[in-house]
Amino acid sequence: xxxxxPAARHTERMARATLQTIADxxxxxxxxxxxxxxxPDQLSAELRERILAVADALGYVGPNPAARALxxxxxxxxxxxxxxxxxxxxxxxxxxxxxxxxxxxxxxxxRALTLLTSGGTDVLPARDVAMDGAIVYSCIQDATAIGWxxxxxxxxxxxxxxxxxxxxxxxxxxxxxxxxxxxxxxxxGHRQIAIATTGFNxxxxxxxxxxxxxxxxxxxxxxxxxxxxMLAAGVEPLVVRxxxxxxxxxxxxxxxxxxxxxxxxxxxxxxxxxxxxxxxxAASDAGLRVPAELSVxxxxxxxxxxxxxxxxxxxxxxxxxxxxxxxxxxxxxxxRARAQGGKRVAGRPKSVVLSTELVVRGSTAAxxxx
Amino acid sequence: xxxxxPAARHTERMARATLQTIADxxxxxxxxxxxxxxxPDQLSAELRERILAVADALGYVGPNPAARALxxxxxxxxxxxxxxxxxxxxxxxxxxxxxxxxxxxxxxxxRALTLLTSGGTDVLPARDVAMDGAIVYSCIQDATAIGWxxxxxxxxxxxxxxxxxxxxxxxxxxxxxxxxxxxxxxxxGHRQIAIATTGFNxxxxxxxxxxxxxxxxxxxxxxxxxxxxMLAAGVEPLVVRxxxxxxxxxxxxxxxxxxxxxxxxxxxxxxxxxxxxxxxxAASDAGLRVPAELSVxxxxxxxxxxxxxxxxxxxxxxxxxxxxxxxxxxxxxxxRARAQGGKRVAGRPKSVVLSTELVVRGSTAAxxxx
DNA sequence: CGGAGTTACTGTACCGGTCAAGAAAAAGAA
DNA sequence: TTCTTTTTCTTGACCGGTACAGTAACTCCG
Numbered sequence: 001x002x003x004x005x006p007a008a009r010h011t012e013r014m015a016r017a018t019l020q021t022i023a024d025x026x027x028x029x030x031x032x033x034x035x036x037x038x039x040p041d042q043l044s045a046e047l048r049e050r051i052l053a054v055a056d057a058l059g060y061v062g063p064n065p066a067a068r069a070l071x072x073x074x075x076x077x078x079x080x081x082x083x084x085x086x087x088x089x090x091x092x093x094x095x096x097x098x099x100x101x102x103x104x105x106x107x108x109x110x111r112a113l114t115l116l117t118s119g120g121t122d123v124l125p126a127r128d129v130a131m132d133g134a135i136v137y138s139c140i141q142d143a144t145a146i147g148w149x150x151x152x153x154x155x156x157x158x159x160x161x162x163x164x165x166x167x168x169x170x171x172x173x174x175x176x177x178x179x180x181x182x183x184x185x186x187x188x189g190h191r192q193i194a195i196a197t198t199g200f201n202x203x204x205x206x207x208x209x210x211x212x213x214x215x216x217x218x219x220x221x222x223x224x225x226x227x228x229x230m231l232a233a234g235v236e237p238l239v240v241r242x243x244x245x246x247x248x249x250x251x252x253x254x255x256x257x258x259x260x261x262x263x264x265x266x267x268x269x270x271x272x273x274x275x276x277x278x279x280x281x282a283a284s285d286a287g288l289r290v291p292a293e294l295s296v297x298x299x300x301x302x303x304x305x306x307x308x309x310x311x312x313x314x315x316x317x318x319x320x321x322x323x324x325x326x327x328x329x330x331x332x333x334x335x336r337a338r339a340q341g342g343k344r345v346a347g348r349p350k351s352v353v354l355s356t357e358l359v360v361r362g363s364t365a366a367x368x369x370x
Numbered sequence: 371x372x373x374x375x376p377a378a379r380h381t382e383r384m385a386r387a388t389l390q391t392i393a394d395x396x397x398x399x400x401x402x403x404x405x406x407x408x409x410p411d412q413l414s415a416e417l418r419e420r421i422l423a424v425a426d427a428l429g430y431v432g433p434n435p436a437a438r439a440l441x442x443x444x445x446x447x448x449x450x451x452x453x454x455x456x457x458x459x460x461x462x463x464x465x466x467x468x469x470x471x472x473x474x475x476x477x478x479x480x481r482a483l484t485l486l487t488s489g490g491t492d493v494l495p496a497r498d499v500a501m502d503g504a505i506v507y508s509c510i511q512d513a514t515a516i517g518w519x520x521x522x523x524x525x526x527x528x529x530x531x532x533x534x535x536x537x538x539x540x541x542x543x544x545x546x547x548x549x550x551x552x553x554x555x556x557x558x559g560h561r562q563i564a565i566a567t568t569g570f571n572x573x574x575x576x577x578x579x580x581x582x583x584x585x586x587x588x589x590x591x592x593x594x595x596x597x598x599x600m601l602a603a604g605v606e607p608l609v610v611r612x613x614x615x616x617x618x619x620x621x622x623x624x625x626x627x628x629x630x631x632x633x634x635x636x637x638x639x640x641x642x643x644x645x646x647x648x649x650x651x652a653a654s655d656a657g658l659r660v661p662a663e664l665s666v667x668x669x670x671x672x673x674x675x676x677x678x679x680x681x682x683x684x685x686x687x688x689x690x691x692x693x694x695x696x697x698x699x700x701x702x703x704x705x706r707a708r709a710q711g712g713k714r715v716a717g718r719p720k721s722v723v724l725s726t727e728l729v730v731r732g733s734t735a736a737x738x739x740x
Numbered sequence: 741c742g743g744a745g746t747t748a749c750t751g752t753a754c755c756g757g758t759c760a761a762g763a764a765a766a767a768g769a770a
Numbered sequence: 771t772t773c774t775t776t777t778t779c780t781t782g783a784c785c786g787g788t789a790c791a792g793t794a795a796c797t798c799c800g
Contacts, residue, residue: 413777
């Protein structure tokens with residue numbers, strides 16, 4: 001490069017183009033350029049063409065999202081709060097299916113999906129990331145994130161959660177489904193029935209009913225559904241809890257724990273199909289056959305249920321519908337809040353409860369004769 | 371309510387508190403209130419206490435994220451571009467594992483993860499959502515989203531992609547892994563080898579080498595790796611393509627298609643473990659045993675590989691490491707861009723290539739004697 | 741031909757913060 | 771005591787848009 005050529009200057013990046021840059025170049029007001037992008041009906045087609053051409057030439061991409069978010073009060077995304085460990089949530093097939101359904105439903109509205117992480121030391125996405133609303137999904141241990149979302153007065157839809165007053169929610173009928181599962185086992189003649197559930201902040205262990213109070217919505221409703229018909233039949237349930245870890249490994253471990261007990265349970269009601277899969281392994285480890293020597297019932301009716309041998313008797317829920325409805329509900333709340341001007345979480349909150357259904361397959365049978 | 375009490379006024383929601391509101395109440399400047407939240411070392415501890423107390427009393431949650439994003443040029447989230455159908459991507463276990471690893475790594479930096487949907491008619495998240503950077507993951511048919519991200523001059527890390535000049539990337543050694551898989555089959559004595567791959571915009575069908583040009587990075591590298599040792603050994607590969615649908619169903623379908631051919635392939639190299647699982651089914655449907663009558667090789671070494679019976683011979687890649695490295699690389703680029711002031715995508719881009727490894731399990735054996 | 745109604749564009753205020761430089765008071769050094 | 775230095779707070783400009791209320795010209799209609 002010749003020393004006389006001051007090319008260095010040239011490498012300095014041109015200042016980023018803004019509406020004003022374009023306006024000056026075209027000789028119109030900034031507002032007109034804004035309209036060219038955001039409200040095409042506000043100016044003549046030919047001027048718009050001219051503006052867009054100049055914008056393109058200047059490398060202008062479109063209105064700055066952050067600025068637009070500030071001015072319009074719209075961020076263009078919605079948050080999804082899964083659990084404090086996103087990784088953990090994403091290894092849960094059911095949770096992923098839910099997110100997937102939400103994404104599919106929210107996509108056409110032009111919004112992106114922001115997965116809220118637990119954040120670092122000083123930054124908390126639930127408090128510090130711009131969004132138009134949020135979906136709070138179950139299995140959250142740390143409720144502080146929910147607290148931030150609420151304080152921000154964001155539109156929120158709660159899923160698999162007791163919604164606070166004034167908030168919309170989408171739930172499934174855990175109670176009815178669990179009842180059906182337990183009744184099924186009772187009618188087969190089982191009397192030694194164990195319940196393997198997850199529970200807030202819990203490690204492995206046997207629970208008594210006093211502990212149920214520490215449960216979140218889903219756990220509580222299912223345990224209630226499982227135990228009620230048992231108690232009515234004079235059968236004392238054995239409730240064990242496992243942590244929020246890898247459900248299959250944990251299910252196996254809890255299965256071992258159960259199968260060592262005496263009297264040995266003849267049936268296990270599981271919080272999820274994945275846990276049931278773990279119990280299958282424990283049974284296999286112990287040389288017990290399902291369902292001849294051990295009946296197993298799952299929950300969710302995920303893909304896994306039919307991959308297992310024998311196919312799993314389980315309680316079906318429609319996760320995709322749950323996701324779609326949650327997304328719809330959230331969009332509805334957002335639009336309503338927007339229409340009302342204020343950020344006020346207004347309007348009549350809607351509570352949806354989806355039905356569940358017992359699906360009897362090959363993993364349940366009468367208990368072995370004593 | 372008595373008519374004399376003008377309570378109606380009261381129901382109007384108090385205007386949302388801002389820094390100014392608090393400043394006025396405390397009797398300091400707006401900037402000081404800002405510092406109380408964002409730069410605690412800039413004011414005395416006691417004044418800060420007082421400010422925070424008033425803020426709390428006014429229901430102030432913290433600096434408005436959108437405003438802060440505009441002023442600081444930091445959004446607090448990073449985008450992840452998976453495929454034009456998020457749902458499809460989320461049903462892919464490998465993709466989910468990747469996202470999960472990214473989330474885990476990015477979380478502590480205080481950023482959230484925004485899944486970019488394909489958007490609606492007029493809003494395109496890749497263009498219209500504020501973010502600090504983005505990760506572009508493979509399996510994208512529609513590259514316009516990438517175009518928007520690039521035009522925005524965002525920090526981007528490409529994964530399983532040929533990165534454009536100047537961009538960092540994280541890839542795996544698809545070529546070496548595929549070579550090892552093919553060589554393994556050849557050394558077992560196979561001569562009728564089929565390749566079942568996905569490919570851009572492709573429907574089911576047999577391909578000839580001219581079509582390879584339409585492939586994206588991963589497909590191209592793998593096909594190259596599979597075919598090279600075969601051609602060197604004088605074996606003509608049969609390459610078939612399947613669409614981006616449900617991989618297991620599609621694998622089954624492509625398996626049927628292959629097994630009907632004459633001469634019938636004695637081995638199939640699959641683009642993924644999931645496709646291999648589909649081929650297992652097709653083999654089972656056709657009454658063929660793996661590996662006695664059909665050898666199958668997968669790719670990824672996902673969970674599935676060991677769930678199959680027999681366990682799947684496959685090429686292992688470390689998806690979690692890929693995700694972590696991508697996240698690290700992105701954060702590095704973001705910090706660098708920030709340090710350099712301009713949005714310029716500067717600094718030396720880094721290209722990481724992770725190694726792959728053939729894992730021989732039970733799904734491969736010598737071809738049946740003719 | 742005059743007033744009502746459009747169409748096409750402009751001007752100003754505001755969204756809610758942060759940055760950088762400066763001023764006043766308090767502390768430390770010569 | 772006087773001259774730095776530090777601490778603490780303030781001022782004014784700016785981030786890049788959008789809303790809303792004009793204004794001027796142009797069309798429609800009796």
